Amino acid sequence: MSINDIPLQLKAVLRGMTPAKIFVLGLVASLTVAGFIVLLTWSGNSDYQSLYTRLSPEDAGAIVTWLKENNIPYKVSSGHDAIQVPSDLLYETRLELASAGLPLGSGVGFEIFDNARLGMTEFVQNVNFQRALQGELSRTINRFDEVEGSRVHIVMGTKSLFAENEEPATASVILKLARGRALSKEQVEAVVHLVSSSVSGLKPENVTVVDNHGKMLAGSGSRSGEGPVNSDQLALQEKLEKGLEDRVRTMLETVLGPGKAVARVSCTLNFTKEEKTEERYRPDSKVVRSEQILNETSGGLRRAEKGVPGILSNTAEGQAAMAGKQESGSSMSEGFNKQERTVNYEISRVTSHILEGCPRVERVSAAVVVDGIHTYVEGEKGKGEWKYSPRSSEEMAKITKIVKRAINFNADRGDQLEVVNIPFKKVDAVWEEGAEGGANKWLSYAREYGPSARTISVVAFLFCVFLFVVRPLLRWLTSTAGPKEKALMQLPKTVSEIESEYVEKSSKIEQAARLLASDEEGSVDLMRRWLSEGKA
Secondary structure, X not given: OOOOHHHHHXXXXXXXXXXXXXXHXXXXXXXXXXXXXXXXXXXXXXXXXXXXXXXXXXXXXXXXXXXXXXXXXXXXXXXXXOEEEEHHHHHHHHXXXXXXXXXXXXXXXXXXXXXXXXXXXXXXXXXXXXXXXXXXXXXXXXXXXXXXXXXXXXXXXXXXXXXXXXXXXXXXXXXXXXXXXXXXXXXXXXXXXXXXXHOOOEXXXXXXXEEOOOOEEEOOOOOOOOOOOOHHHHHHHHHHHHHHHHHHHHHHHHHHOOOXXXXXXXXXXXXXXXXXXXXXXXXXXXXXXXXXXXXEEOOOOEEEXXXXXXXXXXXXXXXXXXXXXXXXXXXXXXXXEEEEEEEEEEEEEEEEEEEEOOOEEEEEEEEEEEOOEEEEEXXXXXXXXEXXXXXXXXXXXXXXXXXXXXXXXXXXXOOEEEEXXXXXXXXXXXXXXXXXXXXXXXXXXXXXXXXXXXXXXXXXXXXXXXXXXXXXXXXXXXXXXXXXXXXXXXXXXXXXXXXXXXXXXXXXXXXXXXXXXXXXXXXXXXXXXXXXXXXX
16 A cells, blocks of 8 residues: 555545544644643653752852853742752752852851951951851751741850859750651750850850741750759659559569550659768878977986076175185086887778769659459350459469569568559550651652652653543544444344345445446545545
């Protein structure tokens, strides 16, 4: 068959079709052509992906200016907080923007010192350093998925020669959380320690964190070291009670079965800090600390003077009167020996400095509820029921004993324990995954596989349209028999019907032979029409 025969075949097909079929055929052809045009246009366009989201107006303007200067196509979202670029230029553009220092984020960072001026005073340098530190901390905090924006305010501490005159550094953080998101307790503590570790002399208790709704997440309201009970102490008490409950519950469920025991424990802790300094002396144990010995010795004979002391002996008359007695009053004395010894002893002593800061358990109160035994008993008519029977006193005594061991029961400190056997109400447990965790997981999958899934879904949709819409329409358009005729053709045929069909076929063959002999052009058209009807 040549190309010139195609128009003749189309004319033959259109002659055998009703006006309704011709209209539907034209509609299907136009829709198919329009669909292919849309598909080609869509596939030819570049797929745009988000370059950055949740941008501030300043950062968005700076990035758009940079994209215009570098002739990179872009789109701005309807919220004006996200910029999209072609997917094939996404990562390359991000790297180039990072080398250019964009986006800046909230505030300025340490790039403020890139263009430092000469003659800058020390006060201006300190202010710039504080601004840079605040900006860098804000950029780091904005990396959290739950944080849309943040601002950090730091008050530097003052130094003095005297420790009592020094003022500690303080900081406050304001967080703008994303819609529908919240920070966990661990994430808030991470922000507090991040800020305190970045500023010299800043303690975690001096950092205040507030969200955009005015709710205090961390600060003096939630943490107080001077108060009777603070958040850390409550968390420690809750952790201790939870640990004892899990210990008792898991032990009983292993023995009795899942869901057969419920345990609740309450602990009274003493968080009082005691500081004690003790100094003990041991008189029995002594050590020589120092020893001093002094020896004084005088040798040979010496004359010892004798007489009456006073004024008379010092006058001339007195000396003359006592001249005769002076010889007899003098005597000779021998040398002397003097010895002194001083010994200092050190008494042994022990000095101990004890600081008791760990909490002490003063009392433990526990309540344990244990389910009984449920047995299935068949009834008279074949309908059974569950029968409850309580546990024996011996079994309850064993359970009470092992629970005491598990919680470290001490009757001397006033611990209390109550173990009760009560029938449990049967409730079917339904376990569901957390909505937030599931939503976050599906959101991450959509971001990662979104473009590919969209392309695959469009191709699958077009294939289904062709398979279930276009193809049945084409079959209906090219068919020549109506519904009644198709139904009749499916019925069983008699011998006379078969003979009549054979006669009709033979007559058609004879007519075709006569037409071929008489009119060649008309016969060719007729044959083409029959061929088209046979194919249909």
